[in-house]
Amino acid sequence: MRNSFRLYSSMNSSYFDLISGDKETQQTKGLGLLLSKSQTALKAFLDINSIKSKIGEIDLKSISRVIVNCELISNSLNKYRADIVLRFYKDGQPFKAILIEAKSINKGTSVYDTNKQIENYIENEVFQELKVFRNNSLGVTLTKLPSYTKHASLVSITWEDIISAFYEVLPKQNTLLDDYFSFLTNINGTMKFYEKEVFSIPTAKWSEQAIDELKVYECPNDGKYLIKHKPLYITFRKSGGGEMDKLFKVEEIIILNFYDDFETFMKDENYSVNYRDRVKGYVDYLLENKIWVELPKDEKQVFILSDNVIELKNRPRPKNGNNSFRAYYELADLLNKELV
Structure with a gap:
């Protein structure tokens, strides 16, 4: 029964x-x-x-x-x-x-x-x-x-x-x-049941270089920057229209205060040497290029991205022409449409 x-x-x-x-x-x-x-x-x-x-x-x-x-x-x-x-x-x-x-x-x-x-x-x-x-x-x-x-x-x-x-x-x-x-696992699609598959944000040229070389991205852990739904992929919109050319799989998101906890993170064996070295490379890159004058004291969301990148051959861009917002997209739309 x-x-x-x-x-x-x-x-x-x-x-x-x-x-x-x-x-x-x-x-x-x-x-x-x-x-x-x-x-x-x-x-x-x-x-x-x-x-x-x-x-x-x-x-x-x-x-x-x-x-x-x-x-x-x-x-x-x-x-x-x-x-x-x-x-x-x-x-x-x-x-x-x-x-x-x-x-x-x-x-x-x-x-x-x-x-x-x-x-x-x-x-x-x-x-x-x-x-x-x-x-x-x-x-x-x-x-x-x-x-x-x-x-x-x-x-x-x-x-x-x-x-x-x-x-x-x-x-x-x-x-x-x-x-x-x-x-x-049924509370609004938790665990690996992603609510929206792709997170899309505008990015600066210096950030693009760090992303391409190190597969690391960070942003503040508050306000409009807060990740409300963990995405499967992230894509970065270029200036001048918001064109998107790549999808990066999100492997990990870590909340990190670089000023207080960077040394602790670098010793944390729960994360691979590869992850830690890439984050260190990102920090060195920002300090050497004067993007950061010192380690920031506010909490950051640190995205560890996969080396496997999906090329978006159709180069989709926002249909409203606005490139200043942060948005979630369905994967199928970015793979098949030119305006999203």
Whole structure:
């Protein structure tokens, strides 16, 4: 017999749709619920490389108790709210604690602000429940795009890390995990289900040269520059009409404050030597050509582009003649039309 759960008139619903609040609240509280109820999901989470490298191996068989809090409220004068707190006890004694600050899977956000928020929680012992863990607490920022921090007790992961970790263990047929995975990957086309395939932007000649040679591009992580939908490809419009001649596949987007975190990035083995060398080459290029006088202090979105480039033989350009905007296009339109 096949059973289906439907909330209101929706054709596809999950247990997590029952959680009150918007999608951001549901996905965060849902993650906390999942980690408390599914040992498979909890182990997959702890095995994410960046978490494991900071907190070490946690053998769940040796853990006597795990407490998971969602939206834990502090007892301090200023009331703070922690999204998810995991507390591990071994032989009845405090062993490790993980504090997670999560931002929506579809929302670009200031990583700097998120890092500062969780650093405050850890350094100032804002939550009474974590004081007994002393130096065995790890802060985790969970955001749409990867970032960096110099803080010894803080690590950054992405929702794609979560999705990938859970995808690896789905064959174990954990019903709750399977339901949460389906819930996450249907939030407005997350994971690799790109909402728009090609991101198109105007670019200057110096930027074109860096893109062609190094396959790296960067722009601010705020305002009109913010990437709202992760694209499959990016194309750059030339001055004088906005002609587009190439499509670059987007391999990675990294949120990076070059002034604060460039050295950390260059040592980060989660990224290949090739990626790091290309970003360094991009930085050197901008400094040598006086595009940058010094490393910028604002957050940047850094695009790592594939060496495999698609030539646009029809040389499409905006049909309205305007070349100052940023737009998303369907791949088929750019491959087949001259005016888009």
